[in-house]
Structure formats: structure tokens, C-alpha cells
Amino acid sequence: MLARTDRTTFRQRPQRGSFDPAVIAAILDEALVCTVAFVEDGRPVGIPTTHWRMGDRVLFHGGQGSRLAKAMAAGAELCITATLVDGMVLARSAFHHSMNYRSVVLFGRAVEVTDPAEKEAAFAALIDKLAPGRSAAVRPVTAKELAATRLLALAITEGSAKTRSGPPVDDEADISWPVWAGVVPVMQARGEPVADGGGEGASSSRGETPWNHASV
């Protein structure tokens, strides 16, 4: 379990909260993007970015000129927020409408990873998050490309998950109100892959799609 700290103590609906690393990891793994917030000139800045996880660290990357990567590399205090929407909860009363969701909020500082072998392995893990097994099939990263990209790692030590699931919870007096009530599921779906036409000699039709696009 992650330690409970002042800023991760649940003030609202603590029954929806969790400090379980496995719960946190599963949400991070399913989410394709997160928001990284940091403080700049005393004001909050939240930047959307891709993240991925290796063990108990969340990884991020960015170009050498990236404002976010620079702030992260400089050791700025960060807050990472990843959210998956699972459904719209339509209650009988206006007041009890809600959302089903799974979210993670993490706090901490990132460290920059500069070892080329470690960076290469991390970027392979990112590609395999998008399409399992794909990293072995693509044109490998070069030393120059590795150097052009910063890799940042944040240890998962302070943070929590919060989730809501299940049907609406209406007041007893509203149960006979004549309106449909229930949950409209929402999910991040994947569509049919669209092959890149490529240029002369493009390989689009040669390679096999190495992932299961039907999985959500």
C-alpha cells in the first residue's frame, strides 16, 4: 500500500479511494494519456502527455526543447492525473447524476534517465504499450534520436486511486419517478487500423499488424 499523506487523505467519499499499488498500476496502464501539472511562476500548468509504466515508476518523454520535459528534468514538484471514464450514471433525480470512472493522482518529482540502454528499453516499453510486441519489429532508435529525447521517471510513492462504479443511487422517494435510470457505459475503443499509404516502396501491405485491435 502507498503511504497515506496529508495531500492524499480522502476528504470526500473515502470509500471510493484506494492506496493499492495494483489498482493504481492497472489504471495507469489502461490510460493512454495523463495530465502532468507543475508550478510555473507560482501558477499551475497542466500539460497532457503520454505516459507508461515500468514496475513502480511512471515514465514520460519529450523533446529536448519541451517545456514540460525541462520542468520535469529540473526536479519540479509534479502532480500526475490519469482518468478513465467508465459510464454516465443517469439517476432519476437531477441531483444524483454521476459518472463512473477510475482515476489516479500521483505526487512527486521526476528524475531524468540518461543511460542510453535504459532509455532504449523504456521507449521499447512505450511502443509495446501501444501495440504489444511491436518494438521488436520497428526500425530501432538511433543514438542521435535517443539523445534528442528526454526520458523522465517518477517513482510511484505518493498518490491514490479513486473509482466509482455501479448504478445510480437515488433517494427512496424518487424510485417511482417516470424516467429511465441506469448507466450508459463509456469506454475507450479502438477502431480498424488505417494503413499508411507510404511512399514509393512503402511496406504498408507487407507487414502484419502485430496487435489485437479488437481489444479495448
Next chain:
Amino acid sequence: MLARTDRTTFRQRPQRGSFDPAVIAAILDEALVCTVAFVEDGRPVGIPTTHWRMGDRVLFHGGQGSRLAKAMAAGAELCITATLVDGMVLARSAFHHSMNYRSVVLFGRAVEVTDPAEKEAAFAALIDKLAPGRSAAVRPVTAKELAATRLLALAITEGSAKTRSGPPVDDEADISWPVWAGVVPVMQARGEPVADGGGEGASSSRGETPWNHASV
């Protein structure tokens, strides 16, 4: 167009950026959740929450005890981040993998809306965002429920949208690399509604579902 400010000047890939209010509005309207970042004790905090839009304002709500709603009502500097993932961009080279996305980042301070009629209209708009037309069919909000919920409004004045779309952009030398390349579309889909069983006398089977769940 929204005014360009120091913190909304694009440093990376400015061709992906937009200050067009219509582009910003469309992304905010499609996103069901966002991250609201604020500064607490000098450190960033990013909280996931539901938002909706009325004209040139983004609206938020929370219980009277909510940490986020309190910070917003107190006039904290905020950064709002909403992101829609549209696809995974699978290039031939590891380096050129990317994501297709549409995101909005807004800056500013919220004001609390306390007028009961204005609050009631705003909460109706939130319900209609989830299920168009539904607000007229549900059990209306009571004065006590209105008082228990804070409504916060942020004017859309400083911020921008950023988007990527289209196929991977590989180096010319990689075009013949023997791997599938293209885009795997990702979308926020809605599933078959799941009716709430309700209690004795539940109305689940009586009301009609007033929205088109097949729309994405």
C-alpha cells in the same frame, strides 16, 4: 481568437496549435472529464472532474466540502486540461511513433455562481450534455440540493487547443522497413445502456431512453 499570452505561446510544434474559440469549444464539449490544476502549499494538485460549457464559460461543480470546489471558489489560479485521444500513430521507426489527439489547456480563475435560478439552469445543461433533453424528464433539483452544491464558472479567455491528426511521418530512409505502419483509431465509445433495477415500484422499464447511445 483568444489572445496569445506568454504561457499560451507554443514552443513545440506551433503548427498543431489553435486559439480558435470554436475549436476549443468543440473539444471541451466532447470531453466528459478534465483535470483542474491549482497550487496548494506551493505544490501542484490536479484533480479529475466533470466539466461542461455554456457559451464562453466552462462550468464545474462540487460539494460544499470539496477541496477542489473550495479552492476554485477562493479564486485560486487554475489550469484546465481536457484531452481526447483519437489514435495511436504507429510509425516504421521507433522514434516517430506518436498519438493523434485533441487537447485544450485553459488558464484563469473561476467565480462561484450562487444565484439559484442560474445554478438550476447550469445543472440542467450538465444533464443535457450527458443525455440531450434529459433534464426536462428527471426529478427537478430542490432548493436544499442546490445549496449543497457549488457551481464554479471559468471564462474562456486565456488558453489554446493543440491537435495532431493523420498518418505517421517516417523518415524517407525508413519507408521500406518491413513493418505495418499507420494509425489505430481510438475513440470514446458508448455502450448499451444498463437499466437500474430500482427498488419496489422502480420505473426503469417505464421511461424511454431519451438519447442516442449509438452516437460516439
